[in-house]
Amino acid sequence: MSTKRIVLFASGSGSNVENIVHYFNDRPHVQVSAVLTNKRDAKVLDRCNRLNISSLCFNKTAFMESDCVLNVLRSLRPDLIVLAGFLWKIPKNLIEAFPDSIVNIHPALLPKYGGKGMYGMRVHEAVRENNETKTGITIHYVNANYDEGAIIHQAKVTVEPKDSPEDIAKKVHELEYAYFPRIIEEILTPPPGRPKVIPDKL
Numbered sequence: 001m002s003t004k005r006i007v008l009f010a011s012g013s014g015s016n017v018e019n020i021v022h023y024f025n026d027r028p029h030v031q032v033s034a035v036l037t038n039k040r041d042a043k044v045l046d047r048c049n050r051l052n053i054s055s056l057c058f059n060k061t062a063f064m065e066s067d068c069v070l071n072v073l074r075s076l077r078p079d080l081i082v083l084a085g086f087l088w089k090i091p092k093n094l095i096e097a098f099p100d101s102i103v104n105i106h107p108a109l110l111p112k113y114g115g116k117g118m119y120g121m122r123v124h125e126a127v128r129e130n131n132e133t134k135t136g137i138t139i140h141y142v143n144a145n146y147d148e149g150a151i152i153h154q155a156k157v158t159v160e161p162k163d164s165p166e167d168i169a170k171k172v173h174e175l176e177y178a179y180f181p182r183i184i185e186e187i188l189t190p191p192p193g194r195p196k197v198i199p200d201k202l
Contacts, residue, residue: 004188005033007078009086012120014044016084016105016176021051023181030188033076038063038088064091073098080188083142084180087119090142102142103187105180107172109154110138114147124165124172132159135168137175139183153183 006024010017017035024030034054037044048055062068070093073081083090083104090102106114106123112132113123127135136156141149155178157171 003028004030004079005077006030006080006082006184006188007033007073007076008035009081009083010035010037010042010044011039011087012042012044012085014042014047014085015173016180017044018047018051019177020082020084020181020184021053024185027185030185033078036069036072038086044085060088063088067093070094070097080184082184089116089146092144095142095144100141103152103184104140104142104147104149105176106138106140106147107135107169107176108138109134109136109156110140110147110151114138116146118147121165121169124168127159127168128163128165131161135159135172137172137179139180152187153179155179 008017008020014035021032024032032053034056035044035048036056036058038058038060040057045055045057056072058069073094074097078098079101081098081102083102086104095102107120108114108118108123108127113126118126124135134156136154138151139153140147140151143149155175157175159168163171
């Protein structure tokens, strides 16, 4: 089996990045090639140093208005690009260059609580405010619109009446850690009989 390469994008602490790296440490058929971030002070960079993972920081001009990031990705030749807590919208040039090869995780059951500005604690606060009884995660392909790509996998958790937004966040993070690496692996090396999700076309 040939080794599959993934590149991770992150904007924050990088807890999902570290979880994914640890998961694939014992699975040599998948390699984390690099982590890219849009924040020079992101804690994910500290994790990368500790985990001995290559990392690169870029600014908005390099990402949105040029082919700088695109050229870096082309040199890395990833089989899959994984957004692990990355907050910027993916520009059209990246989506076109890596069709059906960019996935994201969202901390809610899309299509609920998705779209621009809905991330992190904002999502969990909205779930609490609306007295939802269920929430969860959605792993989906990335297209030209926020949180609207084809859904690959969803996992649910119960929201109790006494749960605070912080309690909800903890439950959702546990789902992320449990499912995200495994679904990435299934996308790259599908088990027999797993139906392929067909991503939305631009």
